[in-house]
Amino acid sequence: MIDQQAVQSFRRLATLTVIAVYFLILVGGIVRASGAGMGCPDWPTCFGQWIPPTEESQLPPDYHERYAIGYENTQFNPVKTWTEYLNRLTGVTIGFLIFLTAWRSRIYRSDDKVIFYLSWAVFFLVGFQGWLGSTVVASNLKPVIITLHMLLALFIVALLIYILARSQKAHWGYLDISGLPAKFNKVLVAAMAMTLLQVVMGTQVREAVDLIANEHAYIDRQYWRDDFPIIFYVHRSFSSVILFTNAWLFWKIFQGVGRTTLIFKVGILLMGLIVTAIIAGISLDRLGVPPVAQPIHLLMATLIFGTQFFLAIYLHYSRNASRIM
Incomplete structure (x- = not known):
């Protein structure tokens, strides 16, 4: 018999994760709307740094050549850079939430293995989504990659919703x-x-x-x-x-x-x-x-x-x- 307190904790965490994923989609939309998609021309660092620069003087003199894809004819814009960087931080945070959701799904290993396996599948899919996000940057926002990135986000959301719904099916x-x-x-x-x-x-x-x-x-x-x-x-x-x-x-x-x-x-x-x-x-x-x-x-x-x-x-x-x- 599954401990009901653990079940409630899992549901709250899964619900928070679903909300967080939708928040990430919103942040991603803000990045696109503001034209900040190439605010960080490399990945996972940003201009080769873990903490992005705030002024052009903090960049190497040849940054136009070094980061030709995205910055060959574009001046550094700190607002766009930090918008994209905060988008990445949001994605990392959600990665931790999904890992915790998968970890807590251990309570279903005996009673409902589907929830357990799907929770871990979502975790690995998010890792793949992160790699796909780096491909989006490397491809200079190639249309096909962006579309795949969006569809995979919807698939991840659907799996999380299914996991959450399945975890409370007996209460409906x-x-x-x-x-x-x-x-x-x-x-x-x-x-x-x-x-x-x-x-x-x-x-x-x-x-x-x-x-x-x-x-x-x-x-x-x-x-x-x-x-x-x-x-x-x-x-x-x-x-x-x-x-x-x-x-x-x-x-x-x-x-x-x-x-x-x-x-x-x-x-x-x-x-x-x-x-x-x-x-x-x-x-x-x-x-x-x-x-x-x-x-x-x-x-x-x-x-x-x-x-x-x-x-x-x-x-x-x-x-x-x-x-x-």
Whole structure:
């Protein structure tokens, strides 16, 4: 029998880790929006130092040649450098949290080995994600690597959510979902696939905007929209498909499930996230790509996927609660 105090401690730590990973995604979005992605041109050090410089005088005279990838024609910017460095520190902190989560998953070695093995799998995946992050820097923000970096982050979040949900499945009572249509789960899976596709298109748009921003020296944002690629308009139009698909899911929840249930509250959260993401997207389109909207838009997209994934897991375990108890 697992000690319930240890179980509660594991759940709190796993919850904190999920929140921390989403915070890292937000920080990463801030790095991209501020153009600080190459603030540190090397990895794991920053300009060859463990503590980044704060003034150009602290750099070698030939730093333009030494760090040609990223700084050949660019002056040192301490704000961008420290923004990227703090992003890295956040990533290291999360690495420790995930290690602690994996270490504390030992309590499930006998009762639920899936939680134990997946917790350690996440730890090693985060290590791979760190290496991929160094590749992003080494490739001078190569688009394909950035997309893979984003998708792996979503996969890690999904695994953490699954681990957290599985650890408390026995505490979820049976949920009567007879009021939901038979195709509800299929539409939910389709909605998750749409979200992933939208994220991939969003990274392509983000990469195009980075190039446009660089051409405009990160000023005159009101003119950036004139150079947006066709993928931007596909991405923008596809958001309506995502909105109506998830609205259908929520409407069916509204009709078929009680208002006090967790699934109903998750449905409200899902719609709130989607509306917020769309508002942030509209501001990017119509208000000259304001920097504050970019990380918010990215964070909402990842939260939407995580919420959809949690909803799918919750439905699965609630439906089978009678066999779990």
